[in-house]
Amino acid sequence: MDEKLDRLFKKIKDQTFYKLSASGNDFIIFLNFDEKITSEEGKILAKKLCRPKFSISADGLILLEKPSTSSASFSWKFFNSDGSEAEMCGNGARCVARLVEELGLFKSPFYFETKAGLIYAEVKGERVKVALTSPKDLKLNLVIRTDYDWFMAHFVNTGVPHVVIFWDDIESAPVEKIGLKIRYHEIFKPAGTNVNFVELVEGDKKYLKIRTYERGVEAETLACGTGASASAYISYKLGLVDKKVDLLTKSGEILTVYIEDEENKIYLEGDTRFVFEGKIKKEAIL
Numbered sequence: 001m002d003e004k005l006d007r008l009f010k011k012i013k014d015q016t017f018y019k020l021s022a023s024g025n026d027f028i029i030f031l032n033f034d035e036k037i038t039s040e041e042g043k044i045l046a047k048k049l050c051r052p053k054f055s056i057s058a059d060g061l062i063l064l065e066k067p068s069t070s071s072a073s074f075s076w077k078f079f080n081s082d083g084s085e086a087e088m089c090g091n092g093a094r095c096v097a098r099l100v101e102e103l104g105l106f107k108s109p110f111y112f113e114t115k116a117g118l119i120y121a122e123v124k125g126e127r128v129k130v131a132l133t134s135p136k137d138l139k140l141n142l143v144i145r146t147d148y149d150w151f152m153a154h155f156v157n158t159g160v161p162h163v164v165i166f167w168d169d170i171e172s173a174p175v176e177k178i179g180l181k182i183r184y185h186e187i188f189k190p191a192g193t194n195v196n197f198v199e200l201v202e203g204d205k206k207y208l209k210i211r212t213y214e215r216g217v218e219a220e221t222l223a224c225g226t227g228a229s230a231s232a233y234i235s236y237k238l239g240l241v242d243k244k245v246d247l248l249t250k251s252g253e254i255l256t257v258y259i260e261d262e263e264n265k266i267y268l269e270g271d272t273r274f275v276f277e278g279k280i281k282k283e284a285i286l
């Protein structure tokens with residue numbers, strides 16, 4: 001094992017890590033309130049521990065840390081499984097809120113700090129509701145040309161960037177083929193974007209079907225909270241759905257989004273699962 005990894009393993013070998021899942025979007029979480037694990041080490045841990053088959057496997061890794069403001073109970077650093085740091089993660093937010101409540105660290109409702117801003121969380125057993133940061137940079141009716149085809153799409157930032165494309169039959173949506181092309185499309189440079197495919201249900205303004213190609217996972221995930229929120233918000237702005245929408249995710253679980261347009265607020269609610277806690281073995285980071 002190289003010296004850097006050896007030093008990192010010595011730092012974390014006696015620490016408990018936690019694994020939680022929010023509608024199939026799963027995360028490894030460390031309590032890093034002493035900030036022993038640096039950001040650079042968080043990036044390494046995400047890339048090593050999120051690997052399926054060779055390690056724990058997850059869509060992202062989260063370090064919980066002290067807040068920089070008294071209006072927050074804690075802060076976090078969020079890393080995608082490719083090691084890239086993201087400003088926000090809706091399902092990750094639901095998982096950390098469930099964890100800190102279960103561990104008795106904080107009693108919800110509370111706020112916590114992310115790079116996108118303060119996130120409000122309410123925990124009721126396995127069900128967690130979070131308020132995202134206000135949606136920004138809304139762009140409707142974009143024509144996105146790729147070397148494969150052109151697409152009518154919409155864009156909004158719900159803490160992280162999201163493109164939304166309406167698709168007739170979600171089962172047949174080329175999520176990874178087209179997702180990849182749009183995720184890196186020049187109009188979204190340099191940060192890139194997540195890409196959501198959304199199917200409307202005839203005559204039902206309370207229900208959508210969604211699949212998401214996720215930036216930083218560089219694949220389709222089973223659910224994406226900020227993606228569901230972006231898709232519901234854009235559908236609402238286009239007059240296609242009501243203020244409360246249930247979204248059927250790839251995992252088969254339902255995420256519910258509430259749009260408080262007057263406050264420019266989006267609430268995301270769904271179930272969470274607390275699936276594991278334990279210590280890391282050295283081979284998990286080799």
Ligand SMILES: N[C@@H](CCC[C@H](N)C(=O)O)C(=O)O
Pocket residue numbers: 025080085086088089090091092160161194214215216217221223224225226227
């Ligand atoms: N799955 C997350 C999104 C996490 C961040 C995303 N991968 C990005 O880098 O933009 C969610 O539930 O919002």
